[in-house]
Amino acid sequence: MFTALSINVFEQSIRDYHVHDDIHRTIENPYSRDRIEHLLYAKNWIDTVQWHLEDVVRDPAIDPVEALQLKRWIDRSNQERTDMVEYIDSYFLEKYKDIQPGANASINTESPAWAIDRLSILGLKIYHMREEAQRTDATPEHRAACQAKLDILLAQQQDLSTAIEELLEDISQGRKYMKVYKQMKMYNDPSLNPVLYGQKP
Template sequence: MSASFTDKSWSIFNQSISEYHKVDDVDQPMNNPYEEGTIEATLYHKNWIDTVQWHLEDIIRDPQIDPETALTIKRRIDASNQDRTDMVEEIDTWFREKYANVDVKADAKINTESPAWAIDRFSILSLKIYHMREEVERNDVTPEHHAKVASKLTILEEQKIDLSTAIEELLEDYASGNKYMKVYRQMKMYNDPSLNPVLYKQSK
């Protein structure tokens, strides 16, 4: 029996996280082990972007950070968010092609979010669990801290089960024609020189 899509995704996400933490440097290159153009390669790349951004978000919250360095990192985070959005849309394109020939039922319903945005949350959840587990395994904390983070880890692991179940049910609905995909491309304005007034007023 082949692994479910969420099982495969979870394995790839944790592979990416593990590989990142071997060096633990936001400037390290990504070495994607999967063949270019495959959904596996896209999932790995997606999580790598999320993992690097997770650590950039940690760095920028250093109260002693130099303002110029903080601005540079903020711009990296903005660029990363755009890359993340592009990657989500690439995953949705894969899903649309996968279910393109399904006979959609007359009473089929639309979902509140596309499958790729659910996978995006799944990727972020893998990072939350990894780093919360790190907190649980610390030896330099009080019993109170340990109990608090252990409780949070339990909740996150429950959320992983619930989210993976919901994603699998959604994919089954697409496969059976009970739901249909309708993807709205993200229309981010702040990165577009023609839509961000701060940028387009400077060009006049």
């Protein structure tokens, strides 16, 4: 199952990141570029670094200049995340390129890779909620509340995995078809963001 493979790779990426827990550490992707695992690992690594960037930038005592630098980093990370999702969708487009959709085939509300993106983020929520549920310096009430949230996240992961597998099966059988729209983000494009194209040289 593709979702089981994805979850395993995401968990590996999250574990690998937390060996050093350093937002500046360079990714060491263990998979060759010709494997889908390479894209999945790279995708989750971006998500994991950004998760921790979002933590750091919320420090009330952060230097404003540093905060701005981190915001710029987060913007770049968002663009990289979008690019990785589109690469993963390209994998699915290639995989199902010979499938002829049926006459009554329908389109899904999101592409497979954007659903996989949510699975990646869920992996991070599960990892960090489990940490909170097991904190020895926290109160029993805190741990119990976090365990309850963790149980919900695990159920959500199972439900999302089932939905993704059903979507992929529907695509493979021609009951649904894929259509990928490039995200066309505007805020990073100097020709589309009025704040950027309005600047004088």
